[in-house]
Amino acid sequence: MTNPTNDTVIAKYEAWLNDPLIDAATKEELRGLEGQEKEITDRFYRDLEFGTGGLRGVMGAGTNRLNAYTVGKATQGLANWLVAGTKSNGAGPSVVIAHDSRNYSPEFALDAALVLAGNGITTYLFSALRPTPQLSYAVRTLNAASGIVITASHNPPEYNGYKAYGADGCQLIPEEAEQVISAISQITGFDEVKRLTREDAEAKGLLRWLGEEADQQFIDTVVSQSLNAELIKDGIGEKFSVVFTPLHGTGNMPVREVLKKVGFTNVHIVPEQEQPDGYFSTVKSPNPEEREAFTLAIKLAQQVNADIIIGTDPDADRMGAVVKNNEGEYVVLTGNQSGALMVHYVLSQLQERGQLPDNGVVIKTIVTSELGADIALSYGVSVENTLTGFKYIGEKMTRYEQTGERTFLFGYEESYGYLTGTYARDKDAIVAALLIAEAAAYYSSQGKTLYDVLLELYAKFGFYLEGLESRTLKGFDGVQKIGAIMDDWRQNPPVEINGVKVEQVLDYGKGHDGLRPENVLKYLLEDGSWFCLRPSGTEPKIKVYFAVKGESKDTADRALHALKTAVMERVDRSE
DSSP: OOOOOHHHHHHHHHHHOOOOOOOHHHHHHHHHHTHHHHHHHHHHOOOOOOTTTBEEEEEESSSSSSSSHHHHHHHHHHHHHHTTTOOOSSOOOOOEEEEOSSSTTHHHHHHHHHHHHHTOOOEESSOOOOOOOHHHHHHHHHTTTEEEEETTTOOTTEEEEEEEOOSSSSSHHHHHHHHHHHHHTTOOOOGGOOOOHHHHHTTTOOEEEEEEEHHHHHHHHHHHSSOHHHHHHHHIIHSSSSEEEEEESHHHHHHHHHHHHHHHHOOOOOOOSOOOTTOOTTTTSTTTGGGGGGGGHHHHHHTTTOOEEEETTTTSOEEEEEOTTSSOOEEEEOOHHHHHHHHHHHHHHHHHHHHOOOTTEEEEETTTHHHHHHHHHHHEEEEEEEEEHHHHHHEEEEEHHHOSSSEEEEEEETTTEESSSSSSSOHHHHHHHHHHHHHHHHHHHTTHHHHEEEEEEEEHHEEEEEEEEEEOOOHHHHHHHHHHHHHHHHOOOSSSTTTTEEEEEEEEEGGGOOOOOSSEEEEETTSEEEEEEOOOSSSSSEEEEEEEEESSSHHHHHHHHHHHHHHHHHHHOOO
């Protein structure tokens, strides 16, 4: 990235201060930055860019912040792309918009809808917060050309985001995103952003509201993915105790409704985290990947002797589960562990019913554990890998739906995203909550916990253990440092790590195994372990993934610790 000159940054800053279309409150915020050169640079050194999840950034004034103006400009670019016919999807474009519980999410969602209306595009807007997977489902059922979700997933409270979807309900793939980015880049001023008032948009039928009917269709579709509803309703659902936390987000009502419909009646909601809260005031981060997010849920689980704890992130596309180990302690399952358990449960139940197709496929990402793959292969189900990002899983689903070459059975990624069924093209924490609770109840009827089943899988396939480390490097300097780290590892690949030979280097930047080029490096070691370096597409981070396979937990723990230590020492030197 070219180093921005101070003159360029200041010119953009002053342009916002002098633009008559910028409101007084935004200008007041910008004037308060006078003399803060580093902060001004961070806000104006670039335009907020589409990454693996669309726009995502800290809220505030500036071109590198999420605000009504960057949302409006992005939406105008999307509208130009749609109106040009790139994705007209039949009788003229329409768009569905949803939002989560974050601060300003409702306002940004309405802003986007009014810009689309200003371009003559019919928009379906949910009347209140809704889960991201429901948006994906609605795009498909309403035969829309595109979809938008205002969310920053599990990021801290100061963030928000804008995820754009295609006509198949899948997040925009790179080729589509690049076309939208090009359309956005051609907008030179905010006077090019067309907008109707809410009253005019409604009067012209260009703004239509979605409510309970759309909700019920989605709930019923998720419930139809159940594999053991009869068993749950026959009595286990009354005895089996579930604690659920929506972490102040959109998962509260849909998860409760789905569990209730399947037959789970002994469900306890964490009261402090039940209601929407854009500040996520009870947690450091509303992320079900982290044990800290489950502190209150575990406390409640201990009081009610819960069999399982389930948590969903703010936009309810990620699900985390907590189960009891053999000592009766609550342990947070990793995304890889939950995914492997669900693969095993889904495939075993289909096989038991004689419903396992000959051409079944499980799709996972290149940084996801091989345990789930080994399980799938043991059932005669093929496994395919994609780049990181559920849109790539969704893209393959759509292709197979069109060709009939494969029957999609399950898709997942290590970052707590799962999907079964073909009703959506994005990860769905609601169906994942249903499946993990149902699997736990099913095995409970056999006298086993999910932890017992996990140990059985380890005994059969080997003790897989994974880890993730990341370094947050903010601002323009951070972008430069992340680039330097990747350049170092790409140009000077290690020959060995801790005396273990590096057998193969997979540089996905050049494309590999038929996948698109992406700035990812994966190193395969002679002992079967691997690690992978990848800049985040949605946060100012570089992520390093690790995986080992041992004969026991102790050997795997030691191997993982040694691998992490050696790799991260060099990563930190590479900065």
